[in-house]
Structures are given as structure tokens and as C-alpha cells.
Amino acid sequence: MRLRILGTAAGGGLPQWNCACPGCSRARAAGPAVWRTQECLAVSASPDAWYLVNASPDIRPQILASPELAPPGGTRRTPLRGVLLTDGELDHTTGLLALREGAALDLFAPAAVVAALTEDFPLRSLLAPYGAARWQTLAGELRLDDGRLRVSVIPVSDKRPRYAAGSSRPGPWVVAYRFDDTVTGSAAVYAPSLARWPEELAAALSGARCAILDGTFWSEDEMERMTGHGPGARAMGHLPITGAGGTLARLRGHTDTRWFYTHLNNTNPAADPASRERSLLTSALVEVAADGREIHL
Ligand SMILES: [Zn+2]
Numbered sequence: 001m002r003l004r005i006l007g008t009a010a011g012g013g014l015p016q017w018n019c020a021c022p023g024c025s026r027a028r029a030a031g032p033a034v035w036r037t038q039e040c041l042a043v044s045a046s047p048d049a050w051y052l053v054n055a056s057p058d059i060r061p062q063i064l065a066s067p068e069l070a071p072p073g074g075t076r077r078t079p080l081r082g083v084l085l086t087d088g089e090l091d092h093t094t095g096l097l098a099l100r101e102g103a104a105l106d107l108f109a110p111a112a113v114v115a116a117l118t119e120d121f122p123l124r125s126l127l128a129p130y131g132a133a134r135w136q137t138l139a140g141e142l143r144l145d146d147g148r149l150r151v152s153v154i155p156v157s158d159k160r161p162r163y164a165a166g167s168s169r170p171g172p173w174v175v176a177y178r179f180d181d182t183v184t185g186s187a188a189v190y191a192p193s194l195a196r197w198p199e200e201l202a203a204a205l206s207g208a209r210c211a212i213l214d215g216t217f218w219s220e221d222e223m224e225r226m227t228g229h230g231p232g233a234r235a236m237g238h239l240p241i242t243g244a245g246g247t248l249a250r251l252r253g254h255t256d257t258r259w260f261y262t263h264l265n266n267t268n269p270a271a272d273p274a275s276r277e278r279s280l281l282t283s284a285l286v287e288v289a290a291d292g293r294e295i296h297l
Pocket residue numbers: 016019020021022023024025266267
């Protein structure tokens with residue numbers, strides 16, 4: 001199985017266009033080499049069948065930077081077969097608008113998200129005249145790539161996107177995924193939004209050689225400390241890395257798994273490679289993924 005981490009920032013990216021917090025200012029001064037595009041993953045068990053997890057607003061440059069996602073010479077045939085959404089957030093779905101040039105993609109999302117993208121933020125009907133997207137509601141295990149890639153859905157939470165805040169549709173609204181290559185036996189877990197640590201996640205991590213997790217916030221009160229306002233990390237749908245109940249403590253004891261953080265908010269000090277926080281993660285054998293990071297399992 002191959003993974004390419006296309007984007008590693010939370011909504012807004014790093015730097016965010018309208019922000020000069022310490023993280024955004026440092027990134028702006030350092031230049032594009034350290035910038036982060038918005039979170040997105042590509043996964044594949046065979047070279048001509050790639051699947052995206054989420055479609056970020058940065059999807060076009062992300063795809064262009066990934067040679068394995070290019071169409072074979074002389075064709076208009078993309079190796080991209082589909083997109084799995086973890087939720088209906090704008091920074092995970094608006095990239096679908098940039099993938100409308102006739103590709104027949106399979107789009108998978110939880111039922112509540114498909115309904116929200118049909119009614120509250122009607123991407124589905126907006127895209128319908130442009131291509132042959134096949135929307136599918138997640139229900140249990142999926143088999144993609146002619147059965148080779150098994151996808152398990154891990155319900156995470158019922159956090160709704162702001163545009164559907166008043167929706168009474170039952171969840172889950174946010175999910176994570178485990179991918180199993182049924183030929184090689186390798187497995188990976190992708191969980192970029194963790195409002196809590198569900199039982200099912202602990203089970204899914206068992207035997208996974210790689211896990212890419214929600215690294216949005218370093219600490220619970222980071223938004224307030226860095227920007228002077230803003231709710232806590234959990235209220236925004238993300239367990240922080242550190243502090244009581246943080247994700248870092250969960251990783252101990254899983255020594256056979258390679259750990260990565262993604263979906264970093266621009267306030268997260270660990271986004272800076274020279275930071276004390278980054279050193280702490282490195283010494284805990286946890287990597288902060290950079291855009292374009294490739295993982296072969
Ligand atoms: Zn900022």
C-alpha cells in the first residue's frame with residue numbers, strides 16, 4: 001500500500017491568508033517551502049487505483065505535485081477512482097468543485113454528510129451537470145480497487161459543519177478510516193478529526209503499521225493564547241496532542257505503529273520544525289507529516 005499525504009494543515013492552511021499569529025508570521029517569512037496546504041490524503045494498493053481521503057480547497061496543486069496521480073501519457077484517464085470524506089467540513093469537501101472535468105469518481109461519505117451536501121450545502125446538485133460522480137453512503141466495510149483495498153469505517157463524532165449546525169440528522173457526522181491491503185496484509189489508519197477517542201479506533205489501530213492522526217492543536221487553550229479569542233480545542237472538534245486526555249499519551253504502548261500527525265492548525269507550535277514542541281514529538285518517535293510525505297507499507 002502507498003500513501004501520499006497531500007496536505008497537512010487544518011482549514012485555512014499555513015500561513016492563513018488573513019492571519020499574522022506567531023505561526024503564520026513565521027511561515028510567511030520563511031517562504032513557500034515550509035507552507036502547509038489543507039489536509040488531504042491519497043491512498044492506493046495498486047498503481048492505477050488511487051483514492052483521496054477528503055478533497056481540500058488546495059486539491060489542484062496537491063494533485064499536480066503528485067506524479068502518481070497524473071494521467072498516463074496521451075490519455076485523459078485519471079488513476080483517481082474516488083474520494084472518501086471524513087466529514088462535510090468546507091475544507092474537506094470544496095475541492096470536489098475542482099474535480100469536475102468529466103472524471104467518473106465514486107464519492108463516499110456518512111449518510112448525514114451526503115444529506116447535508118445534498119440540501120444544506122448542495123455540492124451534489126451543483127456538480128451533477130458536470131460529471132458522473134457516484135455518491136455512496138457509507139454502510140459498514142467497503143471493498144475498493146476490485147476488492148484489493150478493504151476500508152473500515154470508524155465513527156468518531158456527531159460534530160456538524162457550521163453550515164449544518166442546526167441539523168437534526170443522526171450521525172455519525174465525522175468518521176475515520178482503516179485501510180487494509182488484502183494482498184500484502186499491510187494496514188493504515190487515517191483519523192484527521194478526532195473530537196474524542198472512540199473504542200472502535202483503539203481496535204482499528206491494532207495491527208496497523210501506520211497511523212496518521214489529528215494534530216490540529218498542541219493544547220486545549222491554544223486558540224485563545226495565540227489569537228486572543230476562540231473556543232477550546234475540544235469544542236472545535238479536536239482532541240489536543242498534549243494535556244489531560246491528549247492523543248500523545250494514547251500512542252504509548254503501540255510500538256509497532258509509525259505515528260504521524262496531520263491537520264495542524266496554524267496556531268500549533270509543533271508546525272515549526274525548530275520548536276521545542278517538535279523536538280518533544282521527535283523524541284517520542286512521532287512524526288509531524290509534511291506536505292507530499294510518501295509512505296510505503
Ligand atoms: Zn495564524
